[in-house]
Amino acid sequence: MDDHSDDIRRPLSPRIEVYAGAGRKRWPDDLKAQIAAESLEPGAIVTDVARRHGCRPQQVHDWRRRARLGQLVLPASADTLSFVPVVSESALPAAAEATGSPEAAVVTVELQGARVEVRGTPGLAVLSDVLGASTDTFMLMPPASLMIYVATQPVDFRKGAEGLALLAKETLGHDPMKGVAVVFRAKRADRVKIVVWDGSGLVMYWKRLDGSGFKWPPIVAGVMRMNAAQLSALLAGMDWTRMHAPRIPQPKALA
Template identity: 30%
Template structure:
């Protein structure tokens, strides 16, 4: 028996220069141009040319941030009053020890604690920036921080950066408190 072996010629993946891609994309963006016709005329696959077009559009859009206007800052009361029973919040703490509400005994009992109402200053935020491009919610804080660094050069202290997903129904917040990232 004679065996016939047919070998395919080695097909190398073609590489195209950025200039060539830009030239093809520019032709495709002209009014009335057919992407398939331009691709066929240049010996290219139309899907590849469409991918080049979408990559060129994405490259034009650099991710940015828009500042969010904050209302005037209100300072937390330095000496919160716990005398008004209607203005306190009670939280059960499963520890058999006395409460230390700002150095004033609240008389709530060994398993209760009182907190004064109003804003409690934990992390100072001077600016809030809203991302203009969506962020994949599976991304961790390192990817969000990379986007902040790409735009600003570094994370600014006392700033919050808000990221939304593509649908706009979920948000991720990255906060730099001057010491680290939250």
């Protein structure tokens, strides 16, 4: 007698299917920037772009937000404006009449992973210093007399120039609007922001060090004083602790 039964009243055994995945996928910054740029094209739909690349729409929206904050550098296309060498002339034509309020003016320069924002009405000397950098190298060269303070604790890098300046004034006790430079670090050691008032506008310098991290001082409460040479070494990714200014006593009388 066959033990097999076709009785439909007999309960079926549940079937469980297990899919083994490869874990959380890591997205490199260049691919994030490419996907964000693709979603910003005219007529593009975020959900379609996310489905095409196998990611979630929330990730695409986050990468677009990071691109607006300057944390992701979007790839340049044929229709996108790019930087060209600046030729300085001794005589410049008279400036055209301003069409907007001085407080709303923002000048942004981004080269080789470094980003500078100048707010307000920057003078010709300031713009010459910013735009006079070569296309191969862009470095911030602070004057030797500039007072520089480093906030050793990481801060929220979503803050802009005004937010960081207010944080420096109210929490750290150093007001960038009075001519001091305040250096901020993120939780990741490869990012730095600097805010300073240059006399005509609030300037924010932003840089991401590719391939490694900046050599930061220990994370303690408060700030640390740094000279201009040490700051230049820090921004270049070098060990700034090996750079010390010699102590030269001031002469009491002329020789």
